[in-house]
Every structure is written in C-alpha cells, then in structure tokens.
Amino acid sequence: MEKTAETPSRGAKESEKAEEKTAETQSRREESKEPGKEKTPRIPDFSFAPTSSPTSSASLRLCGSYSSSPLTGLVAKILPLSAVDGPGNRAVIFLQGCDFDCAYCHNPETRDPNAGEPLARRMGVLQIFDSLRPYLPFVSGLTVSGGECGLQADFLYALIEGATALGLPTLVDTNGSTDYSRLGALVDAAQGFMLDLKAWDPELHRALTGADNAAVLANLRFLAERGKLAEVRTVVLPGLVDAEACVRGLAAILRDSGCDALYKLIRFRPQGVRRRFRDLAPPDDALMQALAELARAEGIRRVVVV
Numbered sequence: 620m621e622k623t624a625e626t627p628s629r630g631a632k633e634s635e636k637a638e639e640k641t642a643e644t645q646s647r648r649e650e651s652k653e654p655g656k657e658k659t660p661r662i663p664d665f666s667f668a669p670t671s672s673p674t675s676s677a678s679l680r681l682c683g684s685y686s687s688s689p690l691t692g693l694v695a696k697i698l699p700l701s702a703v704d705g706p707g708n709r710a711v712i713f714l715q716g717c718d719f720d721c722a723y724c725h726n727p728e729t730r731d732p733n734a735g736e737p738l739a740r741r742m743g744v745l746q747i748f749d750s751l752r753p754y755l756p757f758v759s760g761l762t763v764s765g766g767e768c769g770l771q772a773d774f775l776y777a778l779i780e781g782a783t784a785l786g787l788p789t790l791v792d793t794n795g796s797t798d799y800s801r802l803g804a805l806v807d808a809a810q811g812f813m814l815d816l817k818a819w820d821p822e823l824h825r826a827l828t829g830a831d832n833a834a835v836l837a838n839l840r841f842l843a844e845r846g847k848l849a850e851v852r853t854v855v856l857p858g859l860v861d862a863e864a865c866v867r868g869l870a871a872i873l874r875d876s877g878c879d880a881l882y883k884l885i886r887f888r889p890q891g892v893r894r895r896f897r898d899l900a901p902p903d904d905a906l907m908q909a910l911a912e913l914a915r916a917e918g919i920r921r922v923v924v925v
C-alpha cells in the first residue's frame with residue numbers, strides 16, 4: 620500500500636502542492652503553538668455559541684446514524700474553519716484533557732481533564748456537527764486535537780465516524796501517549812495522524828513532558844507501518860532536546876516502513892514559557908537548516924523548518 624500523508628483520494632503531487640500553498644499559514648500555526656507566540660484566533664471561536672436544536676430534522680439528516688449516539692466528550696474549543704491544521708480548509712475540534720505536562724505547552728488551559736465551563740463543555744457528536752453545519756460546504760476535512768484527544772478514544776472514534784458519514788476525512792493530532800495499536804478500527808477510520816516527537820531519549824522526554832516516550836515511539840512505528848502517519852513535529856531546543864537523535868531515529872522508522880510523512884522542525888521561542896525556560900536562546904538559522912539537511916540526507920523527503 621502506498622504510504623502517504625494525504626487522503627487516499629489525493630495524489631502525492633496534489634498533496635505537495637497543497638503543502639506548498641499552505642506552508643506559510645502552516646508556519647504561522649506552528650509558531651502560534653510554540654512559546655512566545657501570541658495565540659491570535661484566525662476566526663472567531665464560536666464553540667459555545669447557541670446552535671440549533673441537536674435533534675432537529677436537519678441535524679438528523681446531517682449526521683445520519685450518529686444522531687442517536689449517546690456518547691459525549693469534553694470539548695475545549697471548536698474552530699469551524701482553519702487552513703493551518705492539516706491540508707485544505709478544516710474544522711478543528713480540541714478535546715479537553717492531557718496526560719503530558721510539557722514545559723512549553725501552547726494550550727495549558729486544555730490540560731485539566733476535569734475542567735468545566737468556561738474552559739470546557741460536554742458535547743455530543745451530533746451537537747458538534749450541528750454547530751459546524753453552516754461551515755461544512757467550505758470544509759474539506761476535520762482535525763481532532765487537544766489536549767490529548769486519544770484520552771477520549773471512544774468519543775474520538777465517534778467523531779471520526781460522524782465526519783466520515785459526512786464525507787470529511789479526519790486527521791488526529793496527538794501527543795502519542797495513547798496506544799493506537801489497540802484502536803485498529805479508529806486508526807483505519809482516520810485519514811491520518813499528526814504526532815509530536817519531543818525527544819528521542821526517554822529521560823529527556825520525561826524532563827520535558829513528565830512522561831517517557833515509549834508509547835510515542837511505539838506509535839510512530841505502528842502508524843508509519845500502517846500508512847497512517849501524516850506528520851511528525853519536533854521543537855528544537857538547543858541543549859535540551861536531542862534534535863539530531865530525533866532526526867536520525869525518525870528517519871530510520873520512516874525508511875523501514877516506507878512512510879512519506881511530513882517532518883516539521885519547529886524553532887523554540889522563549890517568550891511566554893515557564894520561568895526556567897525563559898533565558899534559553901532559540902536555535903539559529905544555521906542549526907535549523909543543518910537539521911533539515913540531516914533529515915534529507917537520512918532520507919526524509921518532506922522536511923519543513925518553521
């Protein structure tokens with residue numbers, strides 16, 4: 620099976636074109652996720668705005684069998700349109716709760732799995748798609764992010780199936796802590812996965828996130844071999860992240876699996892991070908380009924520096 624980061628309906632060339640088109644906006648998105656970048660909403664967050672009745676006939680037609688799903692999930696935010704959370708225009712659902720404690724977390728308000736309003740709201744699948752209904756003609760896919768969306772695996776699966784019923788391929792944006800090898804149906808239903816490789820060394824990973832990276836590395840291999848690894852991201856912090864080891868390790872996984880995932884090398888920026896990280900200097904252009912060159916030399920074909 621051809622391994623591609625895009626939906627199977629798109630060809631590799633079309634995928635590359637789309638990536639080029641969105642490179643600038645992707646960069647803005649990644650920068651906004653990193654320390655020091657203000658989170659400027661691209662469009663109004665309407666997540667908790669009143670919506671039509673979730674049991675309206677239009678809604679029932681919209682979501683088909685998922686209208687009767689009793690599942691609810693804890694939702695932090697919904698963006699009805701985004702050009703920077705995967706290829707094309709995508710709706711993005713941020714699920715609440717995360718099991719990592721990253722030193723440079725870009726969305727700390729999404730970490731608490733027990734948060735209530737106004738930080739998070741319990742919503743049903745139909746309710747979510749009903750709120751997105753006015754935007755669906757302009758949306759080419761769904762991205763589910765977090766927090767860590769894998770912590771609500773049943774609800775994540777229901778969202779993917781609901782989106783699939785609407786003809787929307789779904790990307791899962793994950794920290795990699797969930798064992799996706801045990802969620803084969805979910806993995807097969809998803810368009811692909813976007814995964815963070817924060818450090819290669821387990822102790823470094825623990826120092827940065829509070830957890831080791833055994834699950835992350837296992838997911839990298841599993842998803843790459845399954846043809847579902849769409850994108851990998853590494854934030855480069857000189858002296859704290861073993862970026863070169865990440866590049867070499869990821870390249871070996873991609874080579875072994877024949878996976879053509881996009882690799883984003885993201886420059887650390889110190890503004891807005893926890894106090895103990897504020898004096899760290901961001902990596903210079905020479906280092907970022909050297910890492911990108913190393914990645915290409917190691918066989919990673921699609922590399923982006925942001």
Ligand code: SF4
Nearest residue numbers: 717719721724766794
């Ligand atoms: S994995 Fe969790 S703690 Fe880490 S940056 Fe993402 S939301 Fe924040």
